[in-house]
Amino acid sequence: MIVDVSAFIGPYPYRHLADPSPERLIQDLDRVGIDRAWVGHLPSVIYRDPRPGTAELLRLLDRHRDRLDPIPTIHPSLPGWEEDLRQAGLVGAPAVRAYPSHQGLDPAGAEMRALIAAAADARLPVVVTVKLEDLRQRHPLDLAPDLPGAALRRLAREHPESRMLVTHADRSLVEEVHFGLTPAEAARVLWDISWIWGPPEGHLGLLLETVGVARFTLGTGLPLRLPEGAMAKLDLLGLAAADRAALTGGNLQRWRE
Amino acid sequence: MLIDVHAHFYTEKSGRGDWREVNARRLEAGARIGITAHVASVLGTWGARSPVYFPSPDDVIHANDGMAACCAEHPGLVFGYCLVNPNYTEHAIREIETRCAAGFVGVKLAASRRADDGLLDPIVDAARRVGVPILQHVFQHRRRDWPSQEASDATELAALAGRHPGTKFILAHLGGGGDWQHSLRALGDVPNVWVDLSGSGIDTGMLEASIESVGVARLLWGADVTLDTGFAKLRFLERLGLPDAEVSAIRHGNAEAVFPRGAFR
Numbered sequence: 001m002i003v004d005v006s007a008f009i010g011p012y013p014y015r016h017l018a019d020p021s022p023e024r025l026i027q028d029l030d031r032v033g034i035d036r037a038w039v040g041h042l043p044s045v046i047y048r049d050p051r052p053g054t055a056e057l058l059r060l061l062d063r064h065r066d067r068l069d070p071i072p073t074i075h076p077s078l079p080g081w082e083e084d085l086r087q088a089g090l091v092g093a094p095a096v097r098a099y100p101s102h103q104g105l106d107p108a109g110a111e112m113r114a115l116i117a118a119a120a121d122a123r124l125p126v127v128v129t130v131k132l133e134d135l136r137q138r139h140p141l142d143l144a145p146d147l148p149g150a151a152l153r154r155l156a157r158e159h160p161e162s163r164m165l166v167t168h169a170d171r172s173l174v175e176e177v178h179f180g181l182t183p184a185e186a187a188r189v190l191w192d193i194s195w196i197w198g199p200p201e202g203h204l205g206l207l208l209e210t211v212g213v214a215r216f217t218l219g220t221g222l223p224l225r226l227p228e229g230a231m232a233k234l235d236l237l238g239l240a241a242a243d244r245a246a247l248t249g250g251n252l253q254r255w256r257e
Numbered sequence: 258m259l260i261d262v263h264a265h266f267y268t269e270k271s272g273r274g275d276w277r278e279v280n281a282r283r284l285e286a287g288a289r290i291g292i293t294a295h296v297a298s299v300l301g302t303w304g305a306r307s308p309v310y311f312p313s314p315d316d317v318i319h320a321n322d323g324m325a326a327c328c329a330e331h332p333g334l335v336f337g338y339c340l341v342n343p344n345y346t347e348h349a350i351r352e353i354e355t356r357c358a359a360g361f362v363g364v365k366l367a368a369s370r371r372a373d374d375g376l377l378d379p380i381v382d383a384a385r386r387v388g389v390p391i392l393q394h395v396f397q398h399r400r401r402d403w404p405s406q407e408a409s410d411a412t413e414l415a416a417l418a419g420r421h422p423g424t425k426f427i428l429a430h431l432g433g434g435g436d437w438q439h440s441l442r443a444l445g446d447v448p449n450v451w452v453d454l455s456g457s458g459i460d461t462g463m464l465e466a467s468i469e470s471v472g473v474a475r476l477l478w479g480a481d482v483t484l485d486t487g488f489a490k491l492r493f494l495e496r497l498g499l500p501d502a503e504v505s506a507i508r509h510g511n512a513e514a515v516f517p518r519g520a521f522r
Contacts, residue, residue, distance in 0.1 A: 136434030198485025199286035200279045226459040228489035
């Protein structure tokens with residue numbers, strides 16, 4: 001089972017997306033041989049209240065739950081966010097998302113730490129996204145900074161049972177967080193590969209050696225980015241079958257257990 | 258055939274201990290992808306002795322020597338751009354004349370001077386005289402100055418191309434950061450600028466928009482410093498439903514038309 005942990009549906013405010021529907025997402029996944037995806041609701045990234053966005057996400061994915069898992073957005077400074085988290089569990093979401101930079105929150109502040117702890121108690125991983133677009137191309141109004149390593153380390157230390165999936169990180173961020181945590185803390189953090197450079201710089205190959213294969217999983221960034229990117233990285237590595245299976249779903253499954 | 262019109266190599270003076278390994282990884286990954294020609298430059302000493310985008314004349318010579326050595330080591334596979342710093346105009350012209358006479362197939366303009374600056378005119382004239390295209394480093398829609406470079410954007414390159422209609426220009430790395438939509442708008446009716454699709458960016462919609470606004474005939478495949486994203490864009494192009502002839506044009510045919518006749522045979 002090949003799983004993409006970093007997909008979305010819905011329009012993006014700063015760039016036209018031709019068809020950000022779940023049906024098109026499935027076509028894109030099929031094109032590159034991905035079986036299943038964890039799907040966030042892109043407009044909810046900047047909604048003041050993401051609850052209606054989650055309702056829309058669930059409605060749009062309802063007919064596609066055999067392929068697409070909803071990842072509701074939680075805004076942990078809103079009154080009643082704990083109920084949103086509880087509902088996420090009830091609808092069978094495998095994780096929840098938060099976007100502290102876009103939600104105007106301190107990424108390591110009390111609200112985010114409370115979410116990490118509550119999600120850990122609910123046995124739900126939290127997905128955080130370092131960036132949605134390259135810093136150099138952002139719309140003048142998109143001032144949300146990339147998630148900093150210090151905040152990720154702080155969140156990873158918050159709760160002994162927490163699990164955090166960090167998407168769209170690059171090599172240096174992975175390294176500073178991974179080696180800035182104890183082995184037990186680092187084992188609760190999973191990274192997607194979508195923004196880690198392949199050859200000739202070879203950042204992904206290096207990280208698989210230094211950080212370890214087990215800490216990484218497949219992510220694409222669809223529909224903002226071509227899913228061929230993540231698959232091309234894997235193909236160029238010449239991986240053993242077991243490692244490829246781990247990176248495309250096995251690690252995710254073990255990390256969730 | 259598959260021609261990467263935007264590649265880089267490193268030398269012993271590039272300030273990194275793994276320069277040989279990085280060069281080897283480019284060739285190894287290129288073989289996996291099916292690249293039959295790497296058209297490449299060395300950017301001075303990559304900041305070790307002078308800035309990447311403002312290379313000193315000594316570093317320009319070192320870079321071009323290194324590039325020549327790399328071409329000699331891999332004949333028929335690696336081809337050279339002549340790096341120049343137009344602030345040293347006479348030096349730049351001498352380098353272009355000498356290197357291209359020795360087999361280099363293009364000129365690389367980094368970000369030492371804005372593309373629309375009059376100081377570039379004699380450089381462009383030299384490139385035209387020796388019959389090679391110019392690869393211009395571009396920041397896609399520069400809304401401010403970026404550190405350590407005097408980056409140009411597509412409107413400035415279009416201005417230069419308009420002054421030199423007989424010279425072929427390549428806009429570097431459409432996917433290399435910045436607003437590619439701005440560049441595509443700027444180049445819609447500039448027939449002597451081709452678009453190099455390289456860069457780490459793999460935004461959805463970018464390739465379709467390139468085809469629509471610039472046209473297949475002015476698109477060149479390339480990778481720059483991330484072969485994985487180049488490979489991704491190649492795969493997407495090949496699955497986009499374009500006629501085979503158009504895919505071939507982007508893979509190599511357009512490049513063969515832009516660079517000196519027979520350069521890749």
